[in-house]
Structures are given as C-alpha cells and as structure tokens.
Amino acid sequence: MLSPIKLILLLAVIGAVYFIARKAGYLGGKSEKQNNLQGNKDGAGKESTDLVKCQKCGTFVASLEDHRCEH
Ligand SMILES: [Zn+2]
Secondary structure, three states: OOOHHHHHHHHHHHHHHHHHHHHHOOOOHHHHHHHHHHHHHHHHHHHHHHOEEOOOOOOEEOOOOOOOOOO
16 A cells, blocks of 8 residues: 655655656647747847948957958
C-alpha cells in the first residue's frame, strides 16, 4: 500500500518534472507561443532602432563609430 507521504512525494516529483519540461519548451505549445509573441514585441523595437544609416555611403550599420566607408 502506498503511504500518504510517498503519494505526496510522487506527485511532487511528477509536478517538478512537468514544470521543468514545460519551462524547457518540450511540453505545452501554448506557453511556447506566448513566449515567442512576447519576445517579438520586445525584440522588434530594439532591432529596428539599432541600425543607423551612414550619411556618406548610405550603408546601414549598427554603429557609425565602428563603420568605415569603403568608397
Ligand atoms: Zn559609410
């Protein structure tokens, strides 16, 4: 017979494994999609503002200080 303590421990282990697997992205497609949507919202604005157009050669560069015009 299973004792109540063993039953609780078993449920705790199953819960922990399920939680870790879901956090790692192996289970639960819904949570994974939500994470992707949040990532896109956070990343879209940053990526679009990172590139700067060089006034001399018109090339889009991440940083004008590191950029050297080849023309
Ligand atoms: Zn340039």
